[in-house]
Amino acid sequence: MKSGHMRVATFNLWQRYGDWLARRELLADTFRNIKPDVVGFVESIRTDDYDQVADVLGTDFSVLHSKKRTPKGMGISTASRWPLQLVQEVDLNVSPRTAGFPCATLIAKVVAPQPVGPLLFVNRFPNWQLDLEYERELQSVAAARSIEERATEANRQVVMVGDLDADPCAASIRFWCARQSLGIMSVCFRDAWESTHDTDTDPGPTFSPANPLVRDQVVRGTKPFRD
Numbered sequence: 001m002k003s004g005h006m007r008v009a010t011f012n013l014w015q016r017y018g019d020w021l022a023r024r025e026l027l028a029d030t031f032r033n034i035k036p037d038v039v040g041f042v043e044s045i046r047t048d049d050y051d052q053v054a055d056v057l058g059t060d061f062s063v064l065h066s067k068k069r070t071p072k073g074m075g076i077s078t079a080s081r082w083p084l085q086l087v088q089e090v091d092l093n094v095s096p097r098t099a100g101f102p103c104a105t106l107i108a109k110v111v112a113p114q115p116v117g118p119l120l121f122v123n124r125f126p127n128w129q130l131d132l133e134y135e136r137e138l139q140s141v142a143a144a145r146s147i148e149e150r151a152t153e154a155n156r157q158v159v160m161v162g163d164l165d166a167d168p169c170a171a172s173i174r175f176w177c178a179r180q181s182l183g184i185m186s187v188c189f190r191d192a193w194e195s196t197h198d199t200d201t202d203p204g205p206t207f208s209p210a211n212p213l214v215r216d217q218v219v220r221g222t223k224p225f226r227d
Contacts, residue, residue, distance in 0.1 A: 004115045009036035010123075010161035013043050013052060014213070015074050027056045038110055039079045040123035040161035047073040066125075068104045075102045076125045076162065083111040087120065090146045094138040098127050105143040105162075107150055120151055124162035126172070136165065136172035141183035144175070148187065160189060164206040173206060 009031070014023075031039070039061070045052040046065045050073070053063050061079040064086050069075035078084065085108060092103035106123040126139040151158050166172050174180045178188035193204040208214060 006038065006112060006116050006159075007034070007036045008038050008040075008159060008161065009034065010040045011042075012163060013041050013045070013056075015043050015045055015072075016052070024056060028058075031057055037081050037112070038121055038159070040106075040121070041077045041079070042123070042125045042163045043074055044077040045073045046075065046077065053077045053079055064106060064108055066102065066104045066106055068102045070102055076104060076106055076123050078106050078108050078121060078123045080108075080110050080121070082113065085109040085111075087150055088146055090143055092126060092139040092142055094142060095135050097129075097132060098135050098139075101127055103127050103139060105139075105146065107147060109154070109156070118154075118156060120147070120154070120156045120158045122147055122158060122160040122162070124160065124164075126163065126165050128163065128165040133166060133170055133172060136170070137175070137182050140172045140175050141185060144185065144187050145183075148185075158189070167205060167207045168203070 011027075039057070041053055044065070046069065051063070053061075053065075057063075057079055061081055062084040063077055063079045064084055065077045066075040066089055068089065068091065087107040087109050090105040090107065092105060093099060102125065104125055108121045108123075109118060110121045111118050122143070124143055126136045147158060147160070150156070160176075164173055168174070171180055171182060175182045176187065176189045177191050177194075178186060193199075197204060
């Protein structure tokens with residue numbers, strides 16, 4: 001970490017699908033090179049005998065894993081080079097349609113050194129299905145209420161990462177950047193991409209069919225959720 005700066009990464013591990021051995025090698029090399037201070041992972045595998053995050057990052061990080069996971073161990077994880085403490089795991093199972101999916105939000109305290117100082121690091125994992133935007137709105141509000149309560153109690157800055165699973169026009173995304181209210185509340189988070197890019201020429205889509213996994217598995221409906 002440079003003085004006054006913190007390097008943050010967020011990544012969907014896609015469990016161990018595809019050529020996992022090749023992906024593991026590439027991921028391990030990439031994280032060694034970019035040297036993040038804190039990382040939020042989604043679709044990470046954690047079982048009694050395997051920790052995918054430790055497999056990728058090695059032993060230099062403290063790791064928190066969500067308790068809510070699929071039978072095969074898929075959920076979310078947060079890793080930090082600095083001391084890490086679980087503040088709250090928010091259950092995002094907000095309707096019968098979200099059942100069976102490990103939707104959750106991890107709120108952690110990261111004891112970053114000064115001048116950054118301690119902060120709240122939030123890792124979100126809402127439902128991804130196209131027709132569940134209503135649930136994503138409810139999940140956004142549930143997460144936001146918990147974040148606001150915890151941030152106010154501790155007077156902490158907040159960094160939020162994770163899956164978004166909707167395009168920027170969706171209410172569940174607009175809500176976070178103060179472009180609309182939901183559930184009789186509003187919040188205002190700064191979009192890191194929008195703050196550092198010209199979005200007219202480099203929009204940085206959050207959920208796009210340009211991603212072949214989105215196109216093949218969601219837009220075309222060829223892959224339902226699998227564990």
